[in-house]
Amino acid sequence: MNEKRKKLKVYRENRSQKTGSHYDTFEVPYKKWTTVLDALLYVKSYMDPSVAIRYSCRMASCGSCGMKINGIPKLACYTKISELETSTIECEPLSNFPIIRDLVTDFSLFFTHHKNMEPYVQTKDNLDTDTNKGTFSFYQSPEDVDKYLQFSYCIKCGLCYSACPTVGTDMKFPGPQALAQQYRYFADTRDESKNRLDIVDDRHGIWRCHFAGSCSKVCPKGVDPALGIQLLRSYMLGISKNDKVPAKRIEISNNTDTEDGAIDSNS
Amino acid sequence: MESRTLLKESQIMKIHYITGIAAIFVVALHIMMRLVVPFELSLEYDYIIANYKNIVYVLILESILVLISVHGFNGIRIILLELRQSRAWENMVTVVTISAMIGLIAYGTRTIILANGL
Amino acid sequence: MKEIEQPSRNNLEGIGGWLNPSRYGWERISYWFQRLTGVFLLIYFIGHVYETSTIVNGQNAWESFLELTQTVWGHLFLIMVIGASTFHSANGIRLVFTHAGIGLGTPGRPDYPYSPASLNYRQKSGIWIALILAAVAMYYGFNVLFGV
Numbered sequence: 001m002n003e004k005r006k007k008l009k010v011y012r013e014n015r016s017q018k019t020g021s022h023y024d025t026f027e028v029p030y031k032k033w034t035t036v037l038d039a040l041l042y043v044k045s046y047m048d049p050s051v052a053i054r055y056s057c058r059m060a061s062c063g064s065c066g067m068k069i070n071g072i073p074k075l076a077c078y079t080k081i082s083e084l085e086t087s088t089i090e091c092e093p094l095s096n097f098p099i100i101r102d103l104v105t106d107f108s109l110f111f112t113h114h115k116n117m118e119p120y121v122q123t124k125d126n127l128d129t130d131t132n133k134g135t136f137s138f139y140q141s142p143e144d145v146d147k148y149l150q151f152s153y154c155i156k157c158g159l160c161y162s163a164c165p166t167v168g169t170d171m172k173f174p175g176p177q178a179l180a181q182q183y184r185y186f187a188d189t190r191d192e193s194k195n196r197l198d199i200v201d202d203r204h205g206i207w208r209c210h211f212a213g214s215c216s217k218v219c220p221k222g223v224d225p226a227l228g229i230q231l232l233r234s235y236m237l238g239i240s241k242n243d244k245v246p247a248k249r250i251e252i253s254n255n256t257d258t259e260d261g262a263i264d265s266n267s
Numbered sequence: 268m269e270s271r272t273l274l275k276e277s278q279i280m281k282i283h284y285i286t287g288i289a290a291i292f293v294v295a296l297h298i299m300m301r302l303v304v305p306f307e308l309s310l311e312y313d314y315i316i317a318n319y320k321n322i323v324y325v326l327i328l329e330s331i332l333v334l335i336s337v338h339g340f341n342g343i344r345i346i347l348l349e350l351r352q353s354r355a356w357e358n359m360v361t362v363v364t365i366s367a368m369i370g371l372i373a374y375g376t377r378t379i380i381l382a383n384g385l
Numbered sequence: 386m387k388e389i390e391q392p393s394r395n396n397l398e399g400i401g402g403w404l405n406p407s408r409y410g411w412e413r414i415s416y417w418f419q420r421l422t423g424v425f426l427l428i429y430f431i432g433h434v435y436e437t438s439t440i441v442n443g444q445n446a447w448e449s450f451l452e453l454t455q456t457v458w459g460h461l462f463l464i465m466v467i468g469a470s471t472f473h474s475a476n477g478i479r480l481v482f483t484h485a486g487i488g489l490g491t492p493g494r495p496d497y498p499y500s501p502a503s504l505n506y507r508q509k510s511g512i513w514i515a516l517i518l519a520a521v522a523m524y525y526g527f528n529v530l531f532g533v
Contacts, residue, residue, distance in 0.1 A: 315440060
């Protein structure tokens with residue numbers, strides 16, 4: 001059978017066992033559409049079930065299967081073997097994340113940095129927008145949404161965090177994902193928080209980004225975190241004026257026959 | 268957890284950008300002043316001493332000294348802060364870079380003042 | 386569940402990660418060059434301030450120091466300094482614009498193949514212009530220093 005095969009060189013280590021690391025090489029068949037994740041699952045099914053990997057959606061939507069493929073952070077489900085030029089494909093865990101086992105890494109610090117950015121819409125009066133209580137909803141035009149939409153596409157896969165040169169040496173640096181999310185909320189007209197810029201105005205904050213651009217280069221969802229960070233910085237330098245108009249609030253009426261089709265909480 | 272700093276990081280970075288841009292102009296002037304005379308002449312002792320007596324030249328040199336020291340040592344401070352993050356290290360980096368800045372400016376100013384008096 | 390042992394730097398790439406900038410394209414290479422030239426220029430500047438201070442010790446001191454620097458190696462070193470300062474300045478100007486959010490494009494609705502708006506032709510050509518200016522300056526410096 002004229003089956004095409006390539007070698008998969010997988011990093012193996014179990015940090016809790018402290019036995020050191022090595023690479024295992026497996027030869028896998030592939031077709032034009034076979035992804036690296038498919039190949040790794042083939043290895044697990046037929047060759048070595050002990051290979052530890054994380055995956056879930058298999059369609060670049062959940063961000064679980066991030067790993068270094070031939071030295072560059074990529075999503076395994078989104079990288080086709082036929083499009084990689086080398087005959088041996090090296091799979092290593094994402095750098096800048098502590099390794100737990102094989103290709104599985106610890107994302108706790110990554111999520112901590114994200115949480116430190118207060119990644120939720122804050123309003124001046126801590127408005128409860130639960131529509132069941134008959135309160136308010138926000139009005140946003142398509143132009144308002146476009147200001148932050150691409151940054152909301154972030155799937156927290158960690159590829160940008162792995163590629164960033166500053167993250168490589170500075171554990172206090174929030175990383176491109178967290179900083180881009182800070183911009184996402186800063187640009188959102190629904191958010192009225194006044195201290196978003198102060199959170200990142202720190203000697204290990206936004207100023208340690210030097211626009212190496214590696215984050216945007218590896219992002220699989222087109223979030224372009226480097227753009228978000230530089231735009232946020234332009235506000236901090238006073239180049240862009242902070243003249244965001246807060247989103248208009250629309251009262252949701254309790255009347256049954258309303259023209260705007262609002263929810264009737266009494267029916 | 269955060270200790271109060273003398274300057275906010277955004278203020279330090281504004282200084283970094285401004286000193287960088289200003290330094291380009293004065294360094295370009297300094298280089299051009301060496302290029303408008305034959306190269307060998309520009310290195311002669313008497314010619315240089317005569318330059319040090321010129322107040323405009325002295326001001327250019329002093330501004331290069333201050334701008335580049337501030338910009339350069341702040342750059343080193345940034346690189347060193349990214350390498351390690353303990354409190355002791357960060358305090359050491361701040362102290363060393365500010366002292367080095369002041370030390371270099373003082374030493375260079377001494378040269379300018381002494382050469383001006385020669 | 387067993388405690389997971391964390392080595393002190395947590396699989397951070399560290400300085401080793403700085404040494405391979407070509408993985409990620411031109412912007413990463415220019416970041417690497419900016420740092421390298423910056424440190425190099427600072428070291429040169431400290432040496433230059435010391436070198437020029439010998440003039441206060443009189444003509445003999447000055448001329449004996451000149452014998453050290455006006456050599457072939459001294460001139461080649463100075464050409465490196467010229468190249469480094471030109472690149473650092475030109476790239477620095479590009480960075481001041483990008484850090485101010487200028488020249489990066491605007492946020493929009495990304496679509497496949499998700500080319501990032503910030504890594505656009507303006508940035509790449511800015512980097513290339515900086516490199517070319519540095520090469521031109523080095524060539525001019527070579528002509529002046531070696532009296533060609």
